[in-house]
Amino acid sequence: xxxxxxxxxxxxxxxxxxxxxxxxxxxxxxxxxxxxxxxxxxxxxxxxxxxxxxxxxxxxxxxxxxxxxxxxxxxxxxxxxxxxxxxxxxxxxxxxxxxxxxxxxxxxxxxxxxxxxxxxxxxxxxxxxxxxxxxxxxxxxxxxxxxxxxxxxxxxxxxxxxxxxxxxxxxxxxxxxxxxxxxxxxxxxxxxxxxxxxxxxxxxxxxxxxxxxxxxxxxxxxxxxxxxxxxxxxxxxxxxxxxxxxxxxxxxxxxxxxxxxxxxxxxxxxxxxxxxxxxxxxxxxxxxxxxxxxxxxxxxxxxxxxxxxxxxxxxxxxxxxxxxxxxxxxxxxxxxxxxxxxxxxxxxxxxxxxxxxxxxxxxxxxxxxxxxxxxxxxxxxxxxxxxxx
Amino acid sequence: xxxxxxxxxxxxxxxxxxxxxxxxxxxxxxxxxxxxxxxxxxxxxxxxxxxxxxxxxxxxxxxxxxxxxxxxxxxxxxxxxxxxxxxxxxxxxxxxxxxxxxxxxxxxxxxxxxxxxxxxxxxxxxxxxxxxxxxxxxxxxxxxxxxxxxxxxxxxxxxxxxxxxxxxxxxxxxxxxxxxxxxxxxxxxxxxxxxxxxxxxxxxxxxxxxxxxxxxxxxxxxxxxxxxxxxxxxxxxxxxxxxxxxxxxxxxxxxxxxxxxxxxxxxxxxxxxxxxxxxxxxxxxxxxxxxxxxxxxxxxxxxxxxxxxxxxxxxxxxxxxxxxxxxxxxxxxxxxxxxxxxxxxxxxxxxxxxxxxxxxxxxxxxxxxxxxxxxxxxxxxxxxxxxxxxxxxxxxxxxxxxxxxxxxxxxxxxxxxxxxxxxxxxxxxxxxxxxxxxxxxxxxxx
Numbered sequence: 001x002x003x004x005x006x007x008x009x010x011x012x013x014x015x016x017x018x019x020x021x022x023x024x025x026x027x028x029x030x031x032x033x034x035x036x037x038x039x040x041x042x043x044x045x046x047x048x049x050x051x052x053x054x055x056x057x058x059x060x061x062x063x064x065x066x067x068x069x070x071x072x073x074x075x076x077x078x079x080x081x082x083x084x085x086x087x088x089x090x091x092x093x094x095x096x097x098x099x100x101x102x103x104x105x106x107x108x109x110x111x112x113x114x115x116x117x118x119x120x121x122x123x124x125x126x127x128x129x130x131x132x133x134x135x136x137x138x139x140x141x142x143x144x145x146x147x148x149x150x151x152x153x154x155x156x157x158x159x160x161x162x163x164x165x166x167x168x169x170x171x172x173x174x175x176x177x178x179x180x181x182x183x184x185x186x187x188x189x190x191x192x193x194x195x196x197x198x199x200x201x202x203x204x205x206x207x208x209x210x211x212x213x214x215x216x217x218x219x220x221x222x223x224x225x226x227x228x229x230x231x232x233x234x235x236x237x238x239x240x241x242x243x244x245x246x247x248x249x250x251x252x253x254x255x256x257x258x259x260x261x262x263x264x265x266x267x268x269x270x271x272x273x274x275x276x277x278x279x280x281x282x283x284x285x286x287x288x289x290x291x292x293x294x295x296x297x298x299x300x301x302x303x304x305x306x307x308x309x310x311x312x313x314x315x316x317x318x319x320x321x322x323x324x325x326x327x328x329x330x331x332x333x334x335x336x337x338x339x340x341x342x343x344x345x346x347x348x349x350x351x352x353x354x355x356x357x358x359x360x361x362x363x364x365x366x367x368x369x370x371x372x373x374x375x376x377x378x379x380x381x382x383x384x385x386x387x388x389x
Numbered sequence: 390x391x392x393x394x395x396x397x398x399x400x401x402x403x404x405x406x407x408x409x410x411x412x413x414x415x416x417x418x419x420x421x422x423x424x425x426x427x428x429x430x431x432x433x434x435x436x437x438x439x440x441x442x443x444x445x446x447x448x449x450x451x452x453x454x455x456x457x458x459x460x461x462x463x464x465x466x467x468x469x470x471x472x473x474x475x476x477x478x479x480x481x482x483x484x485x486x487x488x489x490x491x492x493x494x495x496x497x498x499x500x501x502x503x504x505x506x507x508x509x510x511x512x513x514x515x516x517x518x519x520x521x522x523x524x525x526x527x528x529x530x531x532x533x534x535x536x537x538x539x540x541x542x543x544x545x546x547x548x549x550x551x552x553x554x555x556x557x558x559x560x561x562x563x564x565x566x567x568x569x570x571x572x573x574x575x576x577x578x579x580x581x582x583x584x585x586x587x588x589x590x591x592x593x594x595x596x597x598x599x600x601x602x603x604x605x606x607x608x609x610x611x612x613x614x615x616x617x618x619x620x621x622x623x624x625x626x627x628x629x630x631x632x633x634x635x636x637x638x639x640x641x642x643x644x645x646x647x648x649x650x651x652x653x654x655x656x657x658x659x660x661x662x663x664x665x666x667x668x669x670x671x672x673x674x675x676x677x678x679x680x681x682x683x684x685x686x687x688x689x690x691x692x693x694x695x696x697x698x699x700x701x702x703x704x705x706x707x708x709x710x711x712x713x714x715x716x717x718x719x720x721x722x723x724x725x726x727x728x729x730x731x732x733x734x735x736x737x738x739x740x741x742x743x744x745x746x747x748x749x750x751x752x753x754x755x756x757x758x759x760x761x762x763x764x765x766x767x768x769x770x771x772x773x774x775x776x777x778x779x780x781x782x783x784x785x786x787x788x789x790x791x792x793x794x795x796x797x798x799x800x801x802x803x804x805x806x807x808x809x810x811x812x813x814x815x816x817x818x819x820x821x822x823x824x825x826x827x828x829x830x831x832x833x834x835x
Binding site for chain 1: 543545574575586588596604608612615637639641642801802807809
């Protein structure tokens, strides 16, 4: 969808530049485009989404629910936080008007511009600033516009935020800091709007790294990150911002960190993934059942660091086989850590080599995305080979 | 990268704006559209001689001749001073007229720091501590600025600001405990020497990565501003650290977000071996402040009263007006960069001697005190003896003390002990039990 609009914007703005480009109104420019909006995407055939979103069951424990997509559930979590914690502030690039992904819509109007504000365009500054806010005792919720642009802040995250408590002997800490960032492939994001950098951070003691698979998970896990007394990075699968819709409680609730969730029970094989890839795995499990008669247990890891070794190992002890899949490149990806740990702890139970189906060891490509991602067919093929091992 | 991102942002924003607007009823959309179109078409032609620039990015006049702005580095921002090298007040109206006890306290803290530096430097030379960094020549910047602050003001430092802690009353025992990383160290022996921190004295723990504290200080100042607590933040850094990207971030964030913050740059001429002409080509650090919309001043860092005056005023205004200030204190790094550095490899002994003998913050204050009749040879001799004794006693106590319990290697990584870490701790102890003769267990608390 976004690609279509982007394409459109390029075409039309070039054709209409003579008449309207002097004008600053974004809305005007786009309204002008609207007539062609319906016709263009037809000519530009898009590859179907590589996953089918499967909503979670409607939660009953946390009061009334409202239909929300993922970006709305993030807003809801932020709204709950600002309402209950007067020290909490939200900042980053373009968050004031609602954010480029709409995650902060309405919050500035509701809570004031000293609590929801734009920063200069500088990621190291955003994270450094957030650490300072947290060190002074307030709650800091920083946004990095795309996970791809978190690397300028790598030093502040790895050398500073993660080590603040340890190095000071617990005199000072950055535990009140949460960094949110849109994450993962989006169909057309190419090198710098698609990355999944969780493994870079998984090597850094002191951090927590969390990835939700849908709106209910996003809100509960984000609220836990914000409440957690450690610096957390919360990666939001941006392809799900609009695509994933389910009933989300409006009141605050927490989903515990460092706890994986068995989203589907099975007996022959364990499939582990996080973020969007959980939905791919669910489809793979269905395919395996239908085509091969193989019963797969699907686990959403949810927290990358510190991860839930127990749940994963318990499952592998039962099934004897483990397939791990992530969008990020395979070498040095977090699947390697899971694989090696499970191999150490479940050696006698393993009946086939642990298999990783991941992105290739290349940068994330533009036009080749359908071939790059570890889609259900690649995962299904791996299941087939493992079961016949 | 910037271009692509710019595009993406533009598209993202446009996309959502479109979505939102399409939800409005159609007549309103049409109205809006008509309004915007007519706005574009109704532009009146006007006389170009009275034309005012309308660019949102700057407020300025047009100019009809081509002229690049020339940096003024020959005659830079002047250096504010209160007393000359003989300790004489130059302009009586600038004399802070501090009472005798305050001035004596300044002097004693500066010299006590100096004594501690000498003893800890020597102790590193003898291999008794692993590392040390002295403060020679920069004592005035620490004490003068610290004295001008409120004790509740939060301090972010680099590593050459031990005098600030000294001024705030950090005990010699705790300085030593940190350098020896013994069981009394508030930091639990985890960081290299001179990485001090003290929560009670509002001094944020030092870390080695340079300039990371600048944007952090901005964030802390922002949080304090929201607390409405009448507190300011001061952030110290060297002129070398000011080259880091984080310095740019910190300056810009604090200005745009209106933070009650004092940036205090110690420009001592060197970043390890790199002289300032390889560090920057502008008029030092102070000249950068106005570029960020920051009030800035340059001060004689060897003049404790000048440092005191500028910090006092910056502090007052930072809190009252919620805006950042930049102070560049010109000084000279008399000592080596650290105990791992021999500065004679890149600068002359004569150069160092000039600053040590002719223009030193301690001797200048002593001249002042002598002229006031507040200090003489006798007091000097007695204080030297006493300060040396205080330092030596703390030193010996610190050296006798055991190192912290090895369990402390595993705590505070997270607020809680994670299961993974608990397991690693257990496995560590199993290993230690089996191979204890190969580890220095007797030096550590049990």
